[in-house]
Amino acid sequence: MFSEILKAEARARDPRSQRARHATREMRSHHPDLTKLAGWKAMRKEAELPEGRWAEERAWALRMGLTGADTIEDKSIPTFARGELPHYAGINTFLKAPYTEDVLEVANYDATVLGIPFDGGTTYRPGTRFGPQGVRKISALYTPYNYEMGVDLREQMTLCDAGDVFTIPANIEKSFDQISRGVSHVFSSGSLPIMIGGDHSIGFPCVRGIAECTSKKIGIAHFDRHADIQEKDLDERMHTTPWFHSTNLPNVPAKNLVQIGIGGWQVPREAVKVARERNTNIITMGDMEKMGLDKTIEMALEMAWDGVDMVYMSFDIDSIDCGFVPGTGWPEPGGFLPREALALASGVAAEGICGLELVEVSPPYDTSDITALMGTRVIVDVLGSMVAHGKLGAHKRHIDKPVTLPHGEFEGKRWSNPAPHKVGE
Numbered sequence: 001m002f003s004e005i006l007k008a009e010a011r012a013r014d015p016r017s018q019r020a021r022h023a024t025r026e027m028r029s030h031h032p033d034l035t036k037l038a039g040w041k042a043m044r045k046e047a048e049l050p051e052g053r054w055a056e057e058r059a060w061a062l063r064m065g066l067t068g069a070d071t072i073e074d075k076s077i078p079t080f081a082r083g084e085l086p087h088y089a090g091i092n093t094f095l096k097a098p099y100t101e102d103v104l105e106v107a108n109y110d111a112t113v114l115g116i117p118f119d120g121g122t123t124y125r126p127g128t129r130f131g132p133q134g135v136r137k138i139s140a141l142y143t144p145y146n147y148e149m150g151v152d153l154r155e156q157m158t159l160c161d162a163g164d165v166f167t168i169p170a171n172i173e174k175s176f177d178q179i180s181r182g183v184s185h186v187f188s189s190g191s192l193p194i195m196i197g198g199d200h201s202i203g204f205p206c207v208r209g210i211a212e213c214t215s216k217k218i219g220i221a222h223f224d225r226h227a228d229i230q231e232k233d234l235d236e237r238m239h240t241t242p243w244f245h246s247t248n249l250p251n252v253p254a255k256n257l258v259q260i261g262i263g264g265w266q267v268p269r270e271a272v273k274v275a276r277e278r279n280t281n282i283i284t285m286g287d288m289e290k291m292g293l294d295k296t297i298e299m300a301l302e303m304a305w306d307g308v309d310m311v312y313m314s315f316d317i318d319s320i321d322c323g324f325v326p327g328t329g330w331p332e333p334g335g336f337l338p339r340e341a342l343a344l345a346s347g348v349a350a351e352g353i354c355g356l357e358l359v360e361v362s363p364p365y366d367t368s369d370i371t372a373l374m375g376t377r378v379i380v381d382v383l384g385s386m387v388a389h390g391k392l393g394a395h396k397r398h399i400d401k402p403v404t405l406p407h408g409e410f411e412g413k414r415w416s417n418p419a420p421h422k423v424g425e
């Protein structure tokens with residue numbers, strides 16, 4: 001037995017048998033249809049993407065953060081971390097995009113992220129008031145480039161983070177008014193509003209904020225396990241009610257509300273009655289499984305866009321199976337796989353949207369930031385899809401009733417010393 005092992009080892013050391021094995025390996029790795037794979041195409045597509053903005057960001061980082069120590073060989077590394085790198089450092093905005101402290105500046109960007117830290121509409125687990133910060137924190141993990149889509153958001157669009165809307169914790173209606181006002185400001189500026197909730201009650205004031213800036217009609221593509229279309233819950237307009245009130249708006253027809261992923265044991269009969277009365281469109285998880293992703297996207301687009309000018313996207317993170325998104329307000333098993341959800345959201349966004357809300361991420365219930373990470377993915381995939389299909393900015397032509405909000409009186413900078421420190425004087 002031992003001699004057999006010795007013989008086998010000797011055979012393995014023989015250069016002739018090594019050559020033979022090497023030849024076999026090469027033949028196997030040479031896939032005849034390699035050039036038909038998306039991986040091969042994406043590898044080549046990257047070479048077509050510009051890199052100017054990345055060079056600009058590194059130069060900007062040296063200007064803002066000072067040049068790095070002499071011992072550092074990479075001369076693009078500053079002393080103080082600025083911009084994308086390193087991913088674990090810095091003050092996080094969404095995707096480390098510029099923070100537009102002066103919200104008038106959102107007009108300079110194709111899209112604006114705004115946080116809506118509100119969980120006053122929650123009927124079970126709270127915590128979504130921390131959603132915007134949770135999503136921003138883990139978004140620092142990402143680069144702006146997506147391999148399969150062949151897009152680089154930093155090179156192909158402009159993005160800013162306007163910070164959060166000032167919500168009023170104990171008052172739903174006042175918070176709604178603040179939210180609509182904030183969203184209408186961003187939408188009126190021409191920048192695409194991307195809202196990070198917050199619980200799903202924000203759906204109504206977000207849609208209202210957009211709807212008031214246009215005389216055109218708006219459809220809604222809504223991803224969720226829950227129908228969220230009853231009039232009231234616990235005597236208030238909670239996170240179970242946004243589509244009842246949204247589809248009461250004169251330019252938001254109920255027939256253009258498409259609800260994808262609805263099902264399970266958390267859909268109140270009250271909501272189903274309203275959906276039936278208003279003739280909304282519900283595609284269940286089972287429908288999606290039977291039809292497949294492409295057909296589901298096609299059907300959703302057909303119904304949401306029928307006779308309207310633009311489509312708003314509402315993505316409830318709980319539409320994904322709760323095994324993947326533990327940090328949410330009403331977890332429900334049997335939801336989308338992450339890759340199904342991402343494919344559906346990108347597929348619907350490929351025709352263009354007039355706004356996106358990503359809701360129900362609740363960091364206090366999250367594990368390893370995975371729910372917040374999934375939320376980040378939905379947002380960047382939607383933006384990537386719009387960029388890839390040339391749809392970013394398509395909503396602008398429909399802004400025919402822009403709002404103008406007055407700003408306060410103040411000159412100068414906050415927390416600044418009118419007589420700055422001068423060394424040696």
Ligand SMILES: [Mn+2]
Binds near residue numbers: 200225316318360
């Ligand atoms: Mn839900």
